[in-house]
């Protein structure tokens with residue numbers, strides 16, 4: 227996402243809730259939870275996730291990598307996005323309850339992750355710990371949860387390179403199951419950009435890089451500001 231961004235989907239919708247009045251109290255009560263930066267260590271992070279976080283924070287100090295806060299969206303982007311692409315007739319009450327899917331679980335139960343970007347190399351890395359509510363086959367992570375995180379990681383990579391995009395195609399080869407509650411490393415990079423098409427690839431490996439869990443390719447389309455989405 228662009229480096230100037232500063233508001234998350236959550237915060238955006240929180241703002242709407244506050245304006246609505248009838249649900250304002252609930253909004254303020256949850257404000258601290260909603261507004262915080264989720265891409266920082268919390269007590270549910272295991273040793274692997276903490277080590278990878280520390281390792282990449284050192285790379286950030288060296289200058290080539292940057293940590294991406296989870297609330298990394300600009301108010302201007304949202305206003306533009308809403309004005310251009312979102313149907314104004316959508317029920318405001320429902321919209322006000324919207325939350326970013328990957329950040330809507332309690333700490334440790336769902337998606338715990340942090341992303342780092344290297345804009346010069348057009349890469350985004352995501353360290354992802356799959357919580358117990360993401361189970362698919364017993365003891366392993368649900369394929370849809372894996373797809374979600376690949377989409378989020380490649381989407382971030384495409385967005386940083388191409389601006390506002392949507393996923394048009396996502397292909398995943400699941401090669402080994404990911405043990406639940408383990409940490410995996412997702413590495414994505416831009417392969418090419420052709421007009422409005424942004425091609426991104428991603429691989430998912432174990433922390434020691436010995437196991438290749440999944441490989442994916444994604445196609446993102448830069449949105450045409452003159453076209454309604456629906």
Ligand SMILES: CCCCCCCCCCCCCC(=O)SCCNC(=O)CCNC(=O)[C@H](O)C(C)(C)COP(=O)(O)OP(=O)(O)OC[C@H]1O[C@@H](n2cnc3c(N)ncnc32)[C@H](O)[C@@H]1OP(=O)(O)O
Nearest residue numbers: 303304307377378381382385390392393394395447449450
């Ligand atoms: C505030 C901002 C927030 C942003 C946050 C981002 C980061 C967060 C990440 C979160 C991650 C979560 C992300 C999510 O959850 S995104 C949610 C899941 N995705 C969707 O719902 C998208 C649904 N699809 C669409 O709305 C439209 O199809 C889009 C917008 C994608 C394109 O419709 P549009 O009318 O604009 O374009 P076009 O049809 O003129 O096509 C243009 C060109 O593209 C080519 N083409 C199109 N589709 C395909 C295809 N499937 N394979 C191969 N090629 C395809 C097409 O042939 C043409 O090529 P050419 O003829 O020009 O050569």
